[in-house]
């Protein structure tokens with residue numbers, strides 16, 4: 001099955017929703033992890049008309065393309081293989 005892809009800008013918005021979902025989960029811890037990602041699902045499924053229910057699957061759709069963002073400064077690592085951030089020097093945890 002073909003998986004809908006996001007462009008760089010859409011990916012950035014989606015990764016913010018993804019991070020927010022984890023924050024919410026950490027702060028409240030009243031719902032199962034997945035239920036904290038409703039904004040991410042709304043955004044992604046609204047864009048793609050896909051019915052994705054796995055937050056990690058959504059992230060993999062574009063992390064494989066662009067590489068993840070730096071945990072320290074939020075800038076993209078640019079490549080999936082990058083071992084540190086060129087912007088702030090943060091060492092990436094792989």
Ligand SMILES: [Zn+2]
Pocket residue numbers: 070071072073074075085086087088089090
């Ligand atoms: Zn950085």
